[in-house]
Amino acid sequence: MKVYIPILVLMVLAAGFAAFSVVAGTIMGPKRWNKAKLDAYECGIEPTPIPLGGGKVPVKYYLTAMLFIVFDIEIVFLYPWAVTFGNLGTFGLVEMVAFVITVLVAYAYVWRRGGLEWD
């Protein structure tokens, strides 16, 4: 775990810098409020009331998130396979092709059902 210490130090430094900057900006700037400034920005028209949590969101985004999980897990399996590929040889290749084909069947199904269309 010792090799992670420099990364941790960098993370602490970066987070400290970011937090300091944000707080400094709050303190240093002028404070001249008015109602229009404190509304959500909507190009000058009355702001749309949006409930906490974002209100209604197109379901396409949810679908994209679900597809991402499928493919991200594929990548998670691919990385260790790629690193040890030299030892696995032909067996590793055949196994991985079988796995990728099963993922691709799902991919083809999603494509055919319109999951990748954005309109």
Next chain:
Amino acid sequence: MTRVLAVDPTLSDFNQLIWWMVLLKVVIVFMFLLLTTIFMIWFERRVIGRMQNRPGPNRAGPLGLLQPVADALKLPLKEDIVPTTVDKLVFFVAPILAAAPSFVSFAIIPWGPSASIFHHWTPLQVADLPVAVLLVLAMSSIGVYGIVLAGWASRGPYSILGALRSTAQVISYEIAMGLSFVAVFLDAGSLSTTAIVNAQAHYWYAWVLFPSFVIYLVTMVGETNRIPFDLPEGEGEIVAGHMTEYSSMKFAMFFLAEYINMTTVSALAATLFLGGWRPFPPLTLLGSWVFNPWVCVIWFLIKVFALLFCYVWLRGTLPRTRYDQLMALGWKILIPFSIIWLLLVATVRALRADNHSPAVYAVAGVVLVLFVLLITFWDNGYQKHLARIAPERPAEAEDEDEDEWDYDEDGELVKVEQPVPVPRFPVPPLDLPHYHGLELDSAAVTGSSVQGDPVGVTKEVSGA
């Protein structure tokens, strides 16, 4: 021929920690990223200025070099507006969450081989892990949280749309990006950046794994939300996306995160595909001094800034894509092509290692046929299927019809006026006489002001 005079670092070199050395390296990386951001702001505006036949900022300091410094000083002195509707805590945390991880990714980028710093022999790299590249992917995923939470906490329509678009785009392109790395890991046999740079002693992966390199170049633009893939902050549509409600230093943090991410992905491209700090062929003929560890840092920086220039070049050249085009490119082109290419690389390696066993040939044949079929016919077939099940949709061919021509009563050839389709939604008047310069004189005489937009109100939106 590439010779290696300096001692190539290995993973075990990173186990010896000297506290002042750790601090020194961390502070250098931190300052480098901040200074690169400041430099890039100036560089981008100057280069885009030259590309658009104008000088760019040239007033503050020599060549306008002090312009970004002035900008950086201005931002904290601006009012920090917090709209009343926002979720205060999340609104405060989101910019920090966006900026902090962007610094961390740079820790695993090697700057050069081992060098002597104050008589201590140490690799010019903050840290290296057996899973170094995973750290970059992890940190870019955490950066997305900053964007999502910023949009969610702002509770403005533009913010939420920008955050959703940004998330969908980044996670879509992250898949193709992750797949483009696999071919590199296959060849290098490791995820450690040190090992990957060492494996490129004789050839760059950008040449032998050229398709992976191209896919990575496309995805790295998508990952950093830059033109032509800057839909999340497309100022023509959604003002500034997730940053709409942010001002002062909170806005500066998102800006900083974007530029640091650009630097990091460029440095990663240099490390994984362009040989990292290794000098490139014409330079290797110049003698052994090009392998000096400190000179190697220069080769590394040249590669990084060449890629950063490409970012600016893209911004000066390309228009913004449409969102459906962006997602189609990510999901329908980059991902299947990455998978084909990666299986192809694996098959070739297995063939070389395995003395041409028939099983490998069979697998290769099956895979190739499958993917060629998929790419050639699948989307085409799907579009036909869509047209079949929805015949009431206007066929796309209608838009591309040639203009019809006919003879009018005087015997002259004129274009037949097509009836203008009535839109199903209210539209502003798209064609008025004064748009064509008609009636302007009479308007000026009567004193009415039908002049369209006031002239001269132009605003440069930097960083969009």
